Amino acid sequence: MPDYKWISCKTLLNKITNKDRLFQGDYTLDPYQKCDLGCRYCDASEDTVYIKSSAAELLKKEVAEMDGGTVIVGSTVDPYQRVEKKERITRKLLWVLIDHGLPFHILTKSDLILRDLSLITESKDARVTVSLSTTNKKIAETLEPYASSPEERFNAIKKLSEKNVRVGAAIMPVLPMITDESLEEIIWMAKNAGAEYIVYAYLELKGEQKKRFFSTIERYFPGYLEGYKHLYGQGYLPLNYTLDDKIRVYCDKYNINTVFGGNL
Ligand code: SF4
DSSP, rough: OOOEEEEEOOOEEEEOOOOOTTTTEEEEEEEEBBBOOOOOOOOOOOSSEEEETTTTHHHHHHHHHHOOEEEEEOOOOOOSSTHHEEEEEEEEHHHHHHHHHEEEEEEEEEEEGGGHHHHHTTTTSSEEEESSSSSSSSHHHHHHTSOEEEEEEEEEEEHHHHHHHHEEEEEEEOOTTHHHHHHHHHHHHHHHTTOOEEEEEOOOOOHHHHHHHHHHHHHHHHHGGGHHHHHHTTTSSTOOOOHHHHHHHHHHHTOOOOESSOOO
């Protein structure tokens, strides 16, 4: 387990200057700094996770001065990471948003969100996007060791959808060569579970994060190492790798909306 430290913050809500392209929000809200779900491709996965103290009290003051807008809950780290089970900061923040009638959009890789299902259904305008990069349990365990399994994430989509919460799946990040193998299955299973839409974004790798992820690829997926070096040689994904067309084809095939920069 990482170390956990409490920190006090001056503000919680972060105003997005241009409406968020992918998730269509006006504000972001992160109950924690850094994340304990340990995804190997993520630069938020660290040895110390910071828990924001007095978060609900602070949020109450901030929402009192807001003019409305949609709040993205979990923009940089997962709001249902492991520490949330004990500390329940996300849960307390959702209470505040619901109390003030504010729309929110939760992003997560964890089925801990089901703990708050009945609370979420009290909102008049809640949306949840559950993200995953593979349907392969072993690969998910290797790359996202403490996140919920793909099966648990599809089950979370199903349970949310059964309670009429607007829910979608995010293929995030798209991991070149790894996500390719289960792309169709992700879209098919998301649709079957009740997802209304698919959004997606490609893996970006920079600096230390790139070095760390290359070591992971070398260790667990040695056959992909050269491909990754080629694709990420410049530090970003070149335009000659894309799953855009395939995603559109599968989304058409399974009759589910796909959004990249449009309205969800
Ligand atoms: S759940 Fe999200 S924020 Fe947490 S380590 Fe994984 S990718 Fe990073």
